[in-house]
Amino acid sequence: MVPEQRRQQIVTALGTRGMVRADDLATQLGVSLETIRRDLNELERRGELTRVYGGATRAPKRSEGWDRRVGSQVAAKQAIARYAVRLLRPQQTVVFDMGTTLLEAAKALPGDWAGSILTTSGHVASHLADHAGVKVQLVPGHVREEELAVSGPAAERVFAEGFADVALVCAGGVHPQAGLTGCHEGEATVRRQMIARSFERYVLADSTKLGRVSTYRVTDLSSITAVITDSDVTKDVLDALVARGLRVHVAPPLPVDQHA
Incomplete structure (x- = not known):
């Protein structure tokens, strides 16, 4: 078998x-x-796969636009968000990462919840600005247009110099070998600091993110308290993550009449 035939079989x-x-x-x-x-x-050089320890995974998909992502996997993201905010206790300091699922978590925050929120998302900060009882701080740094995601040295310093009770973070991929990965280098670096400086660390990732590898490494699975995903997660992916010692919480689907 010539090399190109063999490589095509690998891609298949x-x-x-x-x-x-x-x-x-x-x-x-x-x-x-x-x-x-x-x-x-x-x-991998051709962009047809991503190398991981012991093998390879599919190449990550290119990042989609904000408006398109807001409208995708909506029911799954809402189920994950409502499950996640139920884990928060009053008067905690909570880190909210950027991303559409974290925006859903901000929307799902109960009206009577009081505490402090530190976020790298302009969308999250804007939504929570008028939330009574919540002190919101948008970290300083470079802003990625449309996503309104903040990263850079100034954002890194904010997280390096303090601690939070809980971090709710997003993911480009959650993989048994590659761990938690992201699509943007600067944001992955900030996310790593969020996780390192929080006592509880939850990854909010819909089932399409599980088993995938994105471009930039964030951290090993051992650094994560748990992943919260939706009920469409497949058994083989779930079993592979659990076998690596990761706790996975599967959010039950919301009743149809509760979808926003």
Whole structure:
């Protein structure tokens, strides 16, 4: 089998399974492990996959626009958001990350909840600005247009110099081997600080993010208290994450008449 035929078989396997292991490929294709590693390196160079420890996953999708993402997976995000805010206790200091699921969490925050919120999202800060009993601080830094996401050295310093009770963070991907990953380097760095400086750390990720790897590493799964996802998560992905010691909370779907 010529190299290109072998590489096409690897890409086909990724399309079916989402993840491949190098040793399994070597056995299936009858070549050495070193040959498979060279194939994976070449396919990653072309942007057809992402290398992870022991194998590879599908290449991450390019980031979609804010308006499009706001309108996708809405029911799942609302279920995750309502589950997450029930974990918050009064008078806590809570970090709200950027992203559409975190905006849903801001919308789901009970009207009688009181406490402090530190956020990297202009959308979250704007929504909570008039929330009685809530002190909101939008961290300083560079703002990514449309997303209104804040990152950069100034934002990193805010989280490096203090502590929070709870961090609610987003994810570009949550993968058994690659851990928590994100789409933007600066935001991934800030997210890493959020997690390191919070006592409880919850990742709000709909089921389409689980088993995926995005471009920039944030942290290992061991640094996360739990992932909160929706009921569409598949058993194989769920089992793989749990096998790595990750706690996964599956938010029950909302009644149809409760969808905003």
